[in-house]
Amino acid sequence: xxxxxxxxxxxxxxxxxxxxxxxxxxxxxxxxxxxxxxxxxxxxxxxxxxxxxxxxxxxxxxxxxxxxxxxxxxxxxxxxxxxxxxxxxxxxxxxxxxxxxxxxxxxxxxxxxxxxxxxxxxxxxxxxxxxxxxxxxxxxxxxxxxxxxxxxxxxxxxxxxxxxxxxxxxxxxxxxxxxxxxxxxxxxxxxxxxxxxxxxxxxxxxxxxxxxxxxxxxxxxxxxxxxxxxxxxxxxxxxxxxxxxxxxxxxxxxxxxxxxxxxxxxxxxxxxxxxxxxxxxx
Numbered sequence: 001x002x003x004x005x006x007x008x009x010x011x012x013x014x015x016x017x018x019x020x021x022x023x024x025x026x027x028x029x030x031x032x033x034x035x036x037x038x039x040x041x042x043x044x045x046x047x048x049x050x051x052x053x054x055x056x057x058x059x060x061x062x063x064x065x066x067x068x069x070x071x072x073x074x075x076x077x078x079x080x081x082x083x084x085x086x087x088x089x090x091x092x093x094x095x096x097x098x099x100x101x102x103x104x105x106x107x108x109x110x111x112x113x114x115x116x117x118x119x120x121x122x123x124x125x126x127x128x129x130x131x132x133x134x135x136x137x138x139x140x141x142x143x144x145x146x147x148x149x150x151x152x153x154x155x156x157x158x159x160x161x162x163x164x165x166x167x168x169x170x171x172x173x174x175x176x177x178x179x180x181x182x183x184x185x186x187x188x189x190x191x192x193x194x195x196x197x198x199x200x201x202x203x204x205x206x207x208x209x210x211x212x213x214x215x216x217x218x219x220x221x222x223x224x225x226x227x228x229x230x231x232x233x234x235x236x237x238x239x240x241x242x243x244x245x246x247x248x249x250x251x252x253x254x255x256x257x258x259x260x261x262x263x264x265x266x267x268x269x270x271x272x273x274x275x276x277x278x279x280x281x282x
Contacts, residue, residue, distance in 0.1 A: 005034035013246035064101030100175035157191035173200030192225035
């Protein structure tokens with residue numbers, strides 16, 4: 001069976017030592033198996049302390065990273081390479097084996113044209129070096145395609161999977177997110193079937209970032225596909241409540257959320273468990 005996780009954004013708007021400890025406690029209290037920690041772009045992060053806090057609360061963790069504007073990979077490949085290598089070092093220090101997130105571009109950085117052949121070649125070269133570096137640390141890396149309003153580099157699963165096949169290394173995979181898939185993919189079944197064992201990490205998000213099951217994401221197709229490839233990785237909740245005021249602008253929560261953050265997290269966790277029971281036991 002997959003494991004059930006949540007992002008720290010269910011509890012706090014950004015990582016701080018105090019907020020991080022709070023989110024770890026709440027992750028355990030709400031009944032999740034794991035916490036996804038989106039590393040701060042300055043990588044000011046006490047890996048040893050966080051590892052101990054996770055152990056004390058009996059939960060696992062995975063790390064992700066979103067590139068800042070000054071490390072937008074097509075334009076600043078050397079900066080992106082150095083930053084992601086440092087993030088891999090942090091994951092290793094935590095005893096982790098995975099780094100996902102928007103590793104290919106800075107969210108909101110555009111050139112006004114589609115990703116060029118040269119840009120794609122640059123991105124592939126960087127990820128080839130990263131996969132080799134991560135392999136020495138026994139870490140898998142997995143870039144996340146996001147929607148066209150946030151990036152022009154990787155916006156669909158096929159684009160990432162094409163690059164993975166060209167690189168042909170065992171420790172580079174795909175990180176998907178149902179919010180972005182619901183915008184960019186023609187359906188939520190085929191990309192998962194194509195990915196197969198290259199699917200390494202999954203964000204569970206409703207079409208309006210609210211309670212899962214109350215929007216227009218085709219969850220049956222999605223979980224049917226996961227069961228058919230026997231996906232055993234984490235299902236990580238990533239929805240947002242306007243109750244956390246600092247998230248309103250960054251996540252475009254222009255209308256008040258229907259649920260507070262606790263009800264949203266607990267209700268969505270139950271929905272994920274129900275869907276897994278439905279499709280993995282058929």
